[in-house]
Amino acid sequence: MNNTYSCPNCKGFLLIENRLILTACKEGEQLNEKGFVLLMYPEIGNYETKYHEKVEVTEGEKYQFYCPICHHKLHSDINDNLVMVNYNDQKGKAFELHFSRIAGQKSTYKIMGRSVETFGIDAPHYLDFMHLMDMS
Numbered sequence: 324m325n326n327t328y329s330c331p332n333c334k335g336f337l338l339i340e341n342r343l344i345l346t347a348c349k350e351g352e353q354l355n356e357k358g359f360v361l362l363m364y365p366e367i368g369n370y371e372t373k374y375h376e377k378v379e380v381t382e383g384e385k386y387q388f389y390c391p392i393c394h395h396k397l398h399s400d401i402n403d404n405l406v407m408v409n410y411n412d413q414k415g416k417a418f419e420l421h422f423s424r425i426a427g428q429k430s431t432y433k434i435m436g437r438s439v440e441t442f443g444i445d446a447p448h449y450l451d452f453m454h455l456m457d458m459s
């Protein structure tokens with residue numbers, strides 16, 4: 324069984340050909356006017372992203388992420404600067420994967436119940452908000 328990523332709203336699968344596919348736009352802009360497709364790597368902690376060469380992503384700017392299927396605004400209940408997708412590991416265990424929506428910020432949290440595994444050099448930045456147990 325492979326890892327799966329799915330939308331918390333429509334449960335649609337977001338991982339195809341080893342790329343996580345999302346749509347995004349800069350905070351305050353409209354997805355249907357300025358939105359773009361974004362490819363991410365499914366390995367947690369790999370922050371490389373791919374998007375069309377005409378798209379400009381600015382480090383430090385906040386982006387809004389959407390499900391490409393149902394256009395649900397992906398958001399995290401933990402912090403306004405994070406987004407969340409559902410993640411199932413190879414054993415089928417279900418986690419919430421929260422990551423930063425600020426371009427260039429490397430912080431990811433793999434959460435199940437009250438335990439969290441953190442990834443990325445900026446991870447401590449949001450850990451205070453979580454009141455969870457760091458298991459990493």
Ligand SMILES: [Zn+2]
Nearest residue numbers: 330333390393
């Ligand atoms: Zn969806």
